[in-house]
Amino acid sequence: MADGYFFRGKSVSFEEAFPDIKELNIEGTEGDVAQHKKIFLNKDNLAISCSNPLCEDKVYNIKLGDLIAEMYRNKETLRKEIISCGGYENMGQGQKRRCLNHLNVKLEIKYKSPLIDKNG
Numbered sequence: 001m002a003d004g005y006f007f008r009g010k011s012v013s014f015e016e017a018f019p020d021i022k023e024l025n026i027e028g029t030e031g032d033v034a035q036h037k038k039i040f041l042n043k044d045n046l047a048i049s050c051s052n053p054l055c056e057d058k059v060y061n062i063k064l065g066d067l068i069a070e071m072y073r074n075k076e077t078l079r080k081e082i083i084s085c086g087g088y089e090n091m092g093q094g095q096k097r098r099c100l101n102h103l104n105v106k107l108e109i110k111y112k113s114p115l116i117d118k119n120g
């Protein structure tokens with residue numbers, strides 16, 4: 001489980017890894033077909049637990065660090081991702097089914113350097 005940011009094999013702080021980021025907003029909403037629940041995400045909580053009480057493997061595998069790094073490389077300002085829970089519900093009698101919960105993640109990055117308009 002990653003608990004930090006990695007740069008050339010070294011664990012570094014967020015500021016060291018992404019010196020050009022002025023502001024980072026991460027918004028998360030967890031839900032299944034029936035309900036949606038707002039959850040709070042930031043650059044320091046990389047492992048989010050699934051709220052389904054029947055779910056056995058309660059952690060979303062969000063690679064926020066990788067996502068941020070990819071956005072940073074491309075100077076993207078907005079990214080929306082849907083991450084499915086990798087856990088299972090135990091149905092009894094040795095039966096299992098996939099947990100249907102998922103996480104909608106919205107990442108917004110503001111950069112210190114002015115953006116180059118790719119469409120221009």
Ligand SMILES: [Zn+2]
Binds near residue numbers: 052058099100
């Ligand atoms: Zn789950």
